[in-house]
Amino acid sequence: MREHSEAALRVRGLRSHYGDFEVLHEVDATFAGGKITVVAGRSGCGKTTLLRNVLRLINPTSGTIELFGRDISELEEDELVKLRPRIGVLFQNGALLQSLTVGANISVPLEQHTRLPADVIERIVLRKLQLVELNGIEHLMPSELSGGMRKRAALARTLALDPEIVFFDEPSAGLDPVTAASLDRLIVELSRKLGITVIVVTHELTSIRRIADRMLFLDAGRAVFEGTVEEAEMCPVESVRQFFAQGSSEPPARRSPDEARM
Amino acid sequence: MSDERDGRLIARQSVCSDGDRLVLAGELTRTRVPAISRELRKVPLASLRVVDLSRVTRLDSAGIGMLEGLRDGLFGKSLELRDPTPQVAEMLELFAGEPVEPAPAERTRVTVRDILETLRYVAGILIDAFILSGEIFYWSARNVVRPSGHRKGEVTEQIIVTGLNAVPIVATLSFIIGVILALQGAVQLERFGGGPFLADLMGLAMVREMGPLLTAIIITGRSGSAIASEIGTMRVTDELDALRAMGIRPVEYVIAPKMIAFTIVTPLLSILSAAVGLLGGVLVSTTFVGQPAQSFIDRALGILGVPDAAFLMLKGLLFGWAIMMTSCYCGYQVTGGAVEVGRATTQAVVSSIFAIVVLNVIFSIWYVL
Numbered sequence: 001m002r003e004h005s006e007a008a009l010r011v012r013g014l015r016s017h018y019g020d021f022e023v024l025h026e027v028d029a030t031f032a033g034g035k036i037t038v039v040a041g042r043s044g045c046g047k048t049t050l051l052r053n054v055l056r057l058i059n060p061t062s063g064t065i066e067l068f069g070r071d072i073s074e075l076e077e078d079e080l081v082k083l084r085p086r087i088g089v090l091f092q093n094g095a096l097l098q099s100l101t102v103g104a105n106i107s108v109p110l111e112q113h114t115r116l117p118a119d120v121i122e123r124i125v126l127r128k129l130q131l132v133e134l135n136g137i138e139h140l141m142p143s144e145l146s147g148g149m150r151k152r153a154a155l156a157r158t159l160a161l162d163p164e165i166v167f168f169d170e171p172s173a174g175l176d177p178v179t180a181a182s183l184d185r186l187i188v189e190l191s192r193k194l195g196i197t198v199i200v201v202t203h204e205l206t207s208i209r210r211i212a213d214r215m216l217f218l219d220a221g222r223a224v225f226e227g228t229v230e231e232a233e234m235c236p237v238e239s240v241r242q243f244f245a246q247g248s249s250e251p252p253a254r255r256s257p258d259e260a261r262m
Numbered sequence: 263m264s265d266e267r268d269g270r271l272i273a274r275q276s277v278c279s280d281g282d283r284l285v286l287a288g289e290l291t292r293t294r295v296p297a298i299s300r301e302l303r304k305v306p307l308a309s310l311r312v313v314d315l316s317r318v319t320r321l322d323s324a325g326i327g328m329l330e331g332l333r334d335g336l337f338g339k340s341l342e343l344r345d346p347t348p349q350v351a352e353m354l355e356l357f358a359g360e361p362v363e364p365a366p367a368e369r370t371r372v373t374v375r376d377i378l379e380t381l382r383y384v385a386g387i388l389i390d391a392f393i394l395s396g397e398i399f400y401w402s403a404r405n406v407v408r409p410s411g412h413r414k415g416e417v418t419e420q421i422i423v424t425g426l427n428a429v430p431i432v433a434t435l436s437f438i439i440g441v442i443l444a445l446q447g448a449v450q451l452e453r454f455g456g457g458p459f460l461a462d463l464m465g466l467a468m469v470r471e472m473g474p475l476l477t478a479i480i481i482t483g484r485s486g487s488a489i490a491s492e493i494g495t496m497r498v499t500d501e502l503d504a505l506r507a508m509g510i511r512p513v514e515y516v517i518a519p520k521m522i523a524f525t526i527v528t529p530l531l532s533i534l535s536a537a538v539g540l541l542g543g544v545l546v547s548t549t550f551v552g553q554p555a556q557s558f559i560d561r562a563l564g565i566l567g568v569p570d571a572a573f574l575m576l577k578g579l580l581f582g583w584a585i586m587m588t589s590c591y592c593g594y595q596v597t598g599g600a601v602e603v604g605r606a607t608t609q610a611v612v613s614s615i616f617a618i619v620v621l622n623v624i625f626s627i628w629y630v631l
């Protein structure tokens with residue numbers, strides 16, 4: 001298990017725009033090393049934009065992103081290419097390369113960033129598939145997999161280079177509750193057993209309660225809460241309170257038994 | 263509805279009006295609303311104040327839309343919806359909020375600002391295309407020297423897909439075009455007794471113009487469209503971002519192998535096209551003109567020099583690069599979904615052919631000068 005510094009990732013005064021529209025307003029946040037931090041908030045609050053900024057898939061308007069002890073907000077692409085093998089990202093739909101088999105997908109980062117012999121790469125691919133509980137599917141194409149399997153396969157690719165920090169973008173989106181729960185369990189295991197710093201973007205309250213050590217809550221592009229889930233549930237900030245209240249105390253929107261019989 | 267309280271009978275079934283009161287009956291649903299709306303057009307509604315819904319048995323969003331239309335027709339005067347049944351009341355409550363104003367129609371007047379915006383947009387496209395082309399050339403050249411930037415065997419695969427698989431169609435079409443060109447040429451030349459010059463005509467036409475042009479058009483249709491749709495789809499499905507997130511440059515990993523393959527394949531396919539086109543000429547020459555094959559080939563090759571061969575290959579190469587850049591650029595512009603991928607593919611084919619024709623004009627002027 002890895003030794004961790006206090007903060008694996010620190011964001012200061014992060015602003016981001018889509019055209020003239022400001023999506024993130026001076027966001028400050030600290031992500032603890034070796035912990036699972038959930039970035040939560042309502043749809044459109046800027047969660048995914050924060051993730052894409054932190055990964056430098058889009059360039060922030062201003063602010064600093066301190067990752068592995070250095071500010072990456074203005075790093076050139078060449079520098080980022082060297083840094084990225086230490087980072088893993090699981091995209092919302094998995095983003096497996098459709099033209100390659102699952103096995104070839106997982107071997108892509110290994111072939112590109114290491115000089116390992118082919119047989120070792122093959123062994124790593126099988127091990128990673130075993131880790132995500134997907135044995136024997138290395139020869140299948142991504143289009144032959146179910147949504148949950150595709151995400152697991154993508155997770156195997158994400159973990160191929162043993163990253164120090166892994167980002168998950170809406171991991172439970174589009175999955176049935178059972179598959180979502182097993183993916184959550186896997187995320188927790190990865191964090192606990194491998195000591196990986198995990199940052200999960202989600203708005204699924206059930207998932208948040210299952211996995212989060214800490215939580216960052218965004219509201220309309222502003223960070224309005226940072227702390228543990230227990231603290232979040234006690235938080236007096238209206239948007240946070242509403243978020244938890246809707247998830248736990250909202251009466252079920254279904255018909256009464258009488259209506260259902262009609 | 264002839265038994266309708268004190269209302270004047272207007273319609274057979276669903277609509278009854280007595281000036282300020284309108285009685286609607288039956289189902290106000292998407293299947294009934296068109297007929298009811300037609301009936302309502304015959305009713306004077308200027309003094310309408312009340313719509314009696316007590317006899318409406320069902321209401322859906324089409325019915326709501328029709329009622330809103332009635333209200334809007336009163337130009338701000340209030341309209342009371344009276345006595346709805348519980349189901350109808352529930353629907354009315356669901357849509358109780360103020361209706362959203364439709365977005366204003368786009369301006370049709372063109373201003374100076376619009377023209378400047380368009381120019382800025384076009385300049386932006388050219389700059390982006392120029393930058394992307396530079397990146398493609400740089401990373402392709404680097405991949406020739408250091409082939410580890412892409413998957414092992416990817417260049418070979420692309421050569422097969424773009425080049426080898428295109429051989430049958432390039433050869434067939436070139437042969438047919440060669441035959442057509444030779445037939446047309448032979449008829450005209452025979453009028454002046456210039457039958458033997460058919461070889462000269464075919465040699466120049468196939469090598470300088472038709473060979474590279476035909477190849478480019480076929481490659482645009484086969485490979486240019488495929489590249490644009492592949493890159494576009496990869497953008498939509500976050501595959502390009504996933505590559506970047508893994509520390510892999512998409513231009514180096516995805517595009518460079520295709521570019522290397524294009525560089526090898528397009529000049530060769532152009533030579534093939536010109537050669538097979540000439541064979542079409544040989545066929546016409548021997549069967550219609552009576553010129554022996556050997557004489558035709560000797561004459562055709564005699565009129566062509568080394569510069570022509572170089573010209574043929576250079577033209578093929580530059581056409582190939584133009585298709586590559588245009589298709590990649592169109593694919594990279596995709597931001598939406600499947601519709602945009604289709605649009606990008608069409609755009610790639612149209613723009614590539616346009617670029618080829620423009621390049622051909624430049625080549626022709628250069629050659630003549």
